[in-house]
Amino acid sequence: MEYILHILVMASLYVILATSFNLLIGFAGLFALSHAAFYGLGAYVTAILTTSLGMPFPIPLIAGVAFVAAVGVLVALPAIRVSGEYLVIISLALQIIVVEVILNWRGLTGGGDGIAGIPNITIFGGRLSSPGTFLPLAVAFAAGCFWIAWRLAHSPFGRALRAMRENASAAQACGKDLVYMKLTVFAFAAGLASIAGGLYAHYFNYVGPDGFTIDETIYILAMVILGGTGNLWGSVVGALVLVGLPEALKFINMPVDIADKARLVIYGALLILILRIRPEGILPEPQSRSVTATATAGGSQGKAQETLLKAEGSADAQPILEGRGLHKSFGGITAVSGFDIVMRRGQVTGLIGPNGAGKTTAFNLLTGFLKPDEGEIRYKDKSIAGLKPHQIVGAGVARSFQDLRLFTKMTVLENVVVALPRQSGDNVFKAYFAPRQVAREERENAERAMEVLRFVGLEDKADERAENLSYAEEKLLVVARLLATGAEVLLFDEPLSGLDGNALQEIFPVIRRLAEEGKTICIIEHNLDVIKTLCDTVYFLDEGHTMAVGSPDELMNDPELAERYFK
Incomplete structure (x- = not known):
């Protein structure tokens, strides 16, 4: 049972990461490969503030959001003038730089050894030291972050983001301030990812550089693509599938000598099959009718x-x-x-x-x-x-x-x-x-x-x-x-x-x-x-x-x- 609860905790964290990444890719059309860097920075800020300064929850989490959102704004500055493959290169460079800084700034980050001894979260005198006790908090944060992303994506600002995704110059010709929009969506995406990092640090009581590499960014990107870009519910589904499917395959009895490789083959085949059937993702971007539904033929005509x-x-x-x-x-x-x-x-x-x-x-x-x-x-x-x-x-x-x-x-x-x-x-x-x-x-x-x-x-x-x-x-x-x-x-x-x-x-x-x-x-x-x-x-x-x-x-x-x- 503890094992299943642990999987659900991890799925909750990845729901936060996938929905925040979808804001950038699916809604704003900004293809940046630095999401694991935001995730890792949030984890390290929490780890440093709790172990070195003894700050209690949720202060390190809030500080992480502020710091990582600021980093997101810095990443967005090049995005004001570049897009496409150039933005990919710039964000990928940030991803590599963050990992290298973590590895080499040993006095602050512990280098390759990471930071251990991060305290469990304590709420009302109760320590969240097990998957079962941590899960309600993880689900609550996942729901809260999803609401924040949903509110942003389905506001007039979110509609402007989709216009910018479709054609940036046309969005400008509609009076939209692209600089403000890009800075804002990067700040939100980075800040939400840092929340997942802070929770990760408290849950595992340890952070290390191996968990925040480019492979992690690609893993989160796969969740967004599999679930459906431009659809936040798709991000939830994508996170649940990619976290839960490999674990579910472990329950299939196979000869020990081929079990691991066979499960990987099955896992890959299933993902290919899903994308073959639904190339736009499990839950593709819906056609919005929320605006149309409010328009009526009467009233103010003339x-x-x-x-x-x-x-x-x-x-x-x-x-x-x-x-x-x-x-x-x-x-x-x-x-x-x-x-x-x-x-x-x-x-x-x-x-x-x-x-x-x-x-x-x-x-x-x-x-x-x-x-x-x-x-x-x-x-x-x-x-x-x-x-x-x-x-x-x-x-x-x-x-x-x-x-x-x-x-x-x-x-x-x-x-x-x-x-x-x-x-x-x-x-x-x-x-x-x-x-x-x-x-x-x-x-x-x-x-x-x-x-x-x-x-x-x-x-x-x-x-x-x-x-x-x-x-x-x-x-x-x-x-x-x-x-x-x-x-x-x-x-x-x-x-x-x-x-x-x-x-x-x-x-x-x-x-x-x-x-x-x-x-x-x-x-x-x-x-x-x-x-x-x-x-x-x-x-x-x-x-x-x-x-x-x-x-x-x-x-x-x-x-x-x-x-x-x-x-």
Whole structure:
């Protein structure tokens, strides 16, 4: 019986590790191989504080969380600029460094001998010195850590994490602060892993470097993948399977000389079979309906739409966004040179020119995705040059991308909701300590998002994943998501490319009405019919500078431009 209780204690610790690791990999899309380092640091902080300073439980555990969360933030700093294989290398380096420090700082960590004599936890005078007495505490902590991870993952902040996982630049274009998000999720994942380390130290009364190597990180990663990334319940299942299955196989009677190897073969075959049948994991990421369920067809229709569509002031054609003398070079290649543009309220401005003329670079400069080498960008006569993309969205300038960059694994409604500005649930503190406010705003935001979908004609697709839409519907969703930001200036990068005539007739009125309601619109487009139908003013770019400015008819009747581009 003690043996089974011990297995359950270990399963509880691994539930904490797997769920916290899933926050990084499954929800944030940050593939870091340093989780065993966080686990080990939590164990060593507890061991050192209890054996050297005599601190009683839970002070060492709390100190471990604070210290390891800070280490997690330090690991996240490189993740601000790198991702993919580069983040793997950086986190793997941390994993190796932590183990090497433990091995070589013998005066503090005991080196290869580790630290022994860690006292048992004492609660209300009772010592938790056996699996049976320790199990309730382990289960309680596993449940508590699971709740913390669940609360984070299923808040508006968690929705923003999934958007960042799908496409980081698109999340920025929705007004999300990626630096804050990455630092926060790393801190949470590391802090939760340290709790498992602290409990491990108290349970075994000993910590040593062998238990926190890269092999341990891979073991935890296997739990996340087997259970299902993006599903915290999957992490629980993955932990239970990988901890319990090898032990269960020991009850199969086999000849002594082949028993160990045969059990390993069976164990590996079962895991391969499970992943073969369920490649996305035992419990794959669910399609969220929590937001969709709160949206109803009645109530605020009309009022919400008016709030979303109406720009500040009237459609008086006054200058709203201006770029002056913009210059951008990449090495020896000049992408934009001396570019000037003025976008006016209530008007549609076109940006045309041959491929490679610098149109998308101009958009990137105006929206903060690139910093100009020279020049000035002013929004309502205030400089916004140097602001981050999410800050520019917050100020009132938002953009789409030529390659759409939808959040394909999220529903249509979630794609719109995630772009709504000023969500209190994006703040982690409020997600935990102001749940009623967050829940109320979620209902309101669902209604606002449904109004946006009604405006573009996608309300009947609210529950569909974005990956299941037709190409024309994807284009409409791009418009909806951009509109949801609440920005006054909307920059569309080829919003109508690849559409047939019927689809164009669906989207033309949407863009035109936005301008009529006072929005400032700018579109990059190669389709001259679109330019003639929609645009009030057109800028012709070639080789990074403006060759001509005027109405569509004026530019199309210019002999030089007609020769260079229109024929």
